[in-house]
Amino acid sequence: MRTLTYAEAIREAHAQLLAGDSRVFVIGQGLWSPWYAGSSLEGLDREFGRERIVDSPVSENAVTGMAVGAALAGLRPIVFHPRMDFMLLAMDPIVNQAANWSYLFGGESGVPLVIRAVINRGGQQGAQHSQALHAMFMHVPGLQVVMPSTPSDAKGLLVAAMAEPNPVLYIDDRWLYAERGEVPAEPFSVPIGKAAVRRSGSDVTLIGVSWMAAECLRAAGILEREGIDAEVVDLRSLKPWDKEAVAESVSRTGRAVVADGGWRTAGVSAEIAAEVTERVFDDLLAPVARVTLPDTPAPASLAEERAYYPGADQIASAARGLLRGKSGRVKRAAA
Amino acid sequence: MHLAAPEVGILGTVPIVAGTVPLAAGAAFAYKMRGEDTVAVAFFGDGALEEGQVHESMNLAALYRLPLMLICENNLYASHLHWNERRVADNLYRAGEFHSVPGERVDGNDVQAVHEAARAAVDRARSGDGPTLIECRTFRWRGHVGASYDLDVGVERRGELAEWLPRDPVRRVANELLESGVGDLAQREQAIDARIRCAVEAACAH
Numbered sequence: 001m002r003t004l005t006y007a008e009a010i011r012e013a014h015a016q017l018l019a020g021d022s023r024v025f026v027i028g029q030g031l032w033s034p035w036y037a038g039s040s041l042e043g044l045d046r047e048f049g050r051e052r053i054v055d056s057p058v059s060e061n062a063v064t065g066m067a068v069g070a071a072l073a074g075l076r077p078i079v080f081h082p083r084m085d086f087m088l089l090a091m092d093p094i095v096n097q098a099a100n101w102s103y104l105f106g107g108e109s110g111v112p113l114v115i116r117a118v119i120n121r122g123g124q125q126g127a128q129h130s131q132a133l134h135a136m137f138m139h140v141p142g143l144q145v146v147m148p149s150t151p152s153d154a155k156g157l158l159v160a161a162m163a164e165p166n167p168v169l170y171i172d173d174r175w176l177y178a179e180r181g182e183v184p185a186e187p188f189s190v191p192i193g194k195a196a197v198r199r200s201g202s203d204v205t206l207i208g209v210s211w212m213a214a215e216c217l218r219a220a221g222i223l224e225r226e227g228i229d230a231e232v233v234d235l236r237s238l239k240p241w242d243k244e245a246v247a248e249s250v251s252r253t254g255r256a257v258v259a260d261g262g263w264r265t266a267g268v269s270a271e272i273a274a275e276v277t278e279r280v281f282d283d284l285l286a287p288v289a290r291v292t293l294p295d296t297p298a299p300a301s302l303a304e305e306r307a308y309y310p311g312a313d314q315i316a317s318a319a320r321g322l323l324r325g326k327s328g329r330v331k332r333a334a335a
Numbered sequence: 336m337h338l339a340a341p342e343v344g345i346l347g348t349v350p351i352v353a354g355t356v357p358l359a360a361g362a363a364f365a366y367k368m369r370g371e372d373t374v375a376v377a378f379f380g381d382g383a384l385e386e387g388q389v390h391e392s393m394n395l396a397a398l399y400r401l402p403l404m405l406i407c408e409n410n411l412y413a414s415h416l417h418w419n420e421r422r423v424a425d426n427l428y429r430a431g432e433f434h435s436v437p438g439e440r441v442d443g444n445d446v447q448a449v450h451e452a453a454r455a456a457v458d459r460a461r462s463g464d465g466p467t468l469i470e471c472r473t474f475r476w477r478g479h480v481g482a483s484y485d486l487d488v489g490v491e492r493r494g495e496l497a498e499w500l501p502r503d504p505v506r507r508v509a510n511e512l513l514e515s516g517v518g519d520l521a522q523r524e525q526a527i528d529a530r531i532r533c534a535v536e537a538a539c540a541h
Contacts (some may be wrong), residue, residue: 018406028481052368056395056401057391057395057398059391059394061357061387061388062360063357063395065358065360065388065392066357066360066361066364067361067363069346069357069361069363069364070362070364070365070368072346072361072362073361073364073365073366073375074346074365074369075364077361092390093357093358096351096354097351104337104339104349108339108341108433109347110339127450133507222355290440314338
């Protein structure tokens, strides 16, 4: 199969959705400039016209509200936030309006809207240009949240999101844009709410989302060289998330490391750890471990960034900790 | 609080005061993109102009020349505060000037005046000239919440109310209709009242 980068897969999904449905349009900041969206939207304005690819003023709140209204009036908007930090200015249309709408009106009226947000951290850009705020939105009833980690899912989840009758927050990650993988050429859907087992293993389950799912795979490679057999579950969707797949995996391995690129307190990792404990407590051989950002804003210095962002090494270290226990020897589940 | 009737074009009402203004701009964007002559109308109160998204929306609607009417029902109070406790100047109809959105102030209790202003704004919207802001001056008879007169929340408005009651827009338009020779007005009013009563009773029984 032909391969695409993550960014190219996002672009291809946009192009096919725009070509397939005249109701689809994209609005947000930076749509006419690679400065904002990398190659993920490159040339769409030339291909589909600037009436449908609308590069907007810096008005996150009203632009997002307009997308909600356009969805109510029968269009299928994708509203684009090239930095998730700025999306905080649009909390009213996202949370109060879009997420609640179908509940406010007895299910008779929905908001078929895709909100695309980019996590764009690193590069010494500091606290207001680096935030991964997915957990905030995962908290809100009425919002579905997806976070693809592979090129194929980047395409398939955008197509799936556009088919939903209610709002979906699609969060992609600039650190994944250059990742390359096989992507089917035709439009296809990846089901929302279904995790993917990226690697089978029997000693420990590494659960990650987006960038951290990719780091979990690298961690599994490190652990393999040490004789530890890790299973990697890529959540892909945060709301709803695949509780059954995670519980099934952890019930087999007896150990879980949850790796999330957000903060620790009240974050994604807390939610998953709680659910795992409720569902498969009797199968656990060790407490659920968490690898997250520390509970501080992102630093603006390169040296501090290196310490701030966890990756494969920290995930592998957490897994080792679960297997060694107090004796320091690696313990395995009974065969 | 949450009213919708999409069959007659009412997309929804919600209690975040400025929340529907960008939504109406979005609906206008949809009508324009589809080449329809439908005009979107955002109804909001004077308090909504204190939230930023109205101002962002006016700029966007002007920039994209959206078929949009912004109807500000200025009843002088937002919740428990009079306008002069919230603003320095009594000039809401000028709120769009910075965004090239023309504004007009009308007597909101004069049905004919409101109709004429709206007619002009619709014509403007349909001819591709963008949004118009209309400030309709009126007064809130009852409480911010419920059918009380706000005495329960410590706001004394009875003096103002006494001035506004004779300007009742329904009474005024009825008198105008009588003067213009509509004969069976009393009968029609009774029929309308009966329908309203039935609807309210049915809603209360739900």
